[in-house]
Amino acid sequence: MSTSNSSCHEAVVHGPLSHKTPRTWPAEGYTRAPYWVYTDPDIYAQEQAKIFRGKAWHYVGLEAEVPDVGSFKTTYIGEQSVVLTRAEDGSLHVVVNRCAHRGNMLCRDAFGKVKKLYCVYHAWNYNLKGDLTHAAFSHGLRGEGGLPKDFQLSEHGLHKLRVATLCGLVFATFSDELEPLEDWLGDVAQGIRRVLHKPLKVLGYDTQRIHANWKTYHENPRDSYHANILHTFYGTFGLSRQSQESGMTLDKSGRHVYFYTKAGTEKKSEDFDKTSAALRSVNNDMKLEDPSILKWRDEFGDGVSVQVLTTYPSFVLHQIANSLATRQLIPRGVGESDLVWTYFGFEDDDEATTQTRLVQANLAGSAGMISVEDAAVCEMMQRAMADGQSGESFIEMGGKTLESGGTTKLSERAIRNFWHNYRLDMGIDLDLA
Ligand code: FES
Ligand SMILES: [Fe+2]
Structure with missing residues (x-):
């Protein structure tokens, strides 16, 4: 992994479908994402060839x-x-x-x-x-x-x-050259092994159409910074708070990532108290009338209440309390995507455990008390970026390099790594001056 940010002044997307006018990537490199990358149909067509039919599992x-x-x-x-x-x-x-x-x-x-x-x-x-x-x-x-x-x-x-296959998950690739799946996943495979440790049983499905480019959603579960801010349910009811013990692991290529939080491990800090006053997501006075949805069992024995794992470019595995699910992201055009949620438990779950998983399935999914905001934000982004002719994301939380931010969740490190890999796969020339 390179430690330095790109020093290019201009980057051109090569390929038969490139625009007549070369697209210019901001000189700052992977700490910026120009809005045309979410809105240009030619870019979308190139992604199908270079990413979805390219070298990825x-x-x-x-x-x-x-x-x-x-x-x-x-x-x-x-x-x-x-x-x-x-x-x-x-x-x-x-x-x-x-x-x-x-x-x-x-x-x-x-x-x-x-x-x-x-x-x-x-x-x-x-x-x-x-x-x-x-x-x-x-x-x-x-x-x-x-x-x-x-x-x-x-x-x-x-x-x-x-x-x-890995632990019951099935992956496929069009590439004959890509390394074996487990080598490709690297250190992030351990996050899969942690959850999928015995035979699975499918509990149900949920599919949602998101009126936004697939990359707005792919960025979302890589973005540990937003989780405790956007999702007010997390912070308000204590399943995941920034003040709790947490961390993030990326594989060495930076393509895959998972982060975790341990509920009930709050550490007092002045910084947190100062910031939390300005957060909509901290509501110490609110109580659920029926708090049973929050009753979770530490089934993996490590105190982790939330683990969200993302593999490049279209897969998510989540454990939110005892709700387990995969999410598959399917692009449907430059401004449309489908998200398929598959909820599961284990073959040997007893009836009470299955019931808990079904109740807690309401935390995630298209109308989930935690995740409903994600698709909403993706759609709001797409509308705000609609003209695609100007503007760019600013991605410097935690620093400006692929390593900066370390393992803290208060970081956009995994987003910078996404754009780094995306530009490599799309053939966006990093050295053009
Ligand atoms: S048999 Fe003719 S298209 Fe399939
Ligand atoms: Fe989210």
Whole structure:
């Protein structure tokens, strides 16, 4: 990881879709994000190629969502529809959801169980690993029609992605060159192992459309600075406060991050008392009429009440009290995104634990008492940045470099690291003077 900020004066986005007028990245580098990066359709199109179909592992689901031979799940990597399947030997596969004949969509259901993947248009059949097994009328009829003599089924399978799993999470990538998943996750893998330590059971889903560019949301759970300020429920009812013991871990590339807080570990500090007077989120007089939602059990035995983990560019794993969920971010155009929440527990949870998780599911999600504000802020940002012609984010909380801010949550270190990696992947030339 580089320790210095970029010294460039101008950066140009290269590529066939670049604007006629080169876009200029602010000279300060990754401590700024120009607003055109959230609003320009050409930039959005380049992201699909360079990030979503580029060198990144993308979360596609839980192993528990495809439990049996023939189980499938249809989802997205960026805008590309893909299908996750479980084959006869138990192995997991991810294929592009597009027939190798003339491009028809194979799976239209979100979930299901099949013996094979079947294209309704001309009945090409694929096995659960994506190999073509049969093409209707390939030998023609009565000596006429049919596919050429040199046609080989083995040359016309579905587009297969690389697949890797970690603790029940399934990731896929279009890249043949990307390092193995666990190497890519680095130190942040420990945050996944901490939570997903035994077989999972899916409890339910929540999907929301956010009228904002995907990066406004990707920045949000990397942004430990806002958590105890924007989310008044956190501070007011003590699940997460800046005055509590907390920390942040990034992997060495700076792509992935998690932060945590331990409820009930308040340390008195004059700084906090001074600042808190100006915070909307500190309301010592408010009480819940039914406080049962706050009753959480320290199930991992380390006192952590909140852990939010983000992997680049579109995955979140959260533990908020005993609410556990994944979030998958799906871009739907330059100013639209979907967020899919999958709530889960463990296979061996008793009924009371499942009930607690379901009650606490109300803390997060599209209408969650904590997270409802996140999408609202993303949409307000998108509206405020709408013209995309001027202005830029200022990202210097905790310092100006990739390391500054250390492990404190009062920092935008993970956001600076995001923009650093984003610019690398997008080919934004850091050395242009
Ligand atoms: S498009 Fe699928 S069989 Fe023709
Ligand atoms: Fe948030």
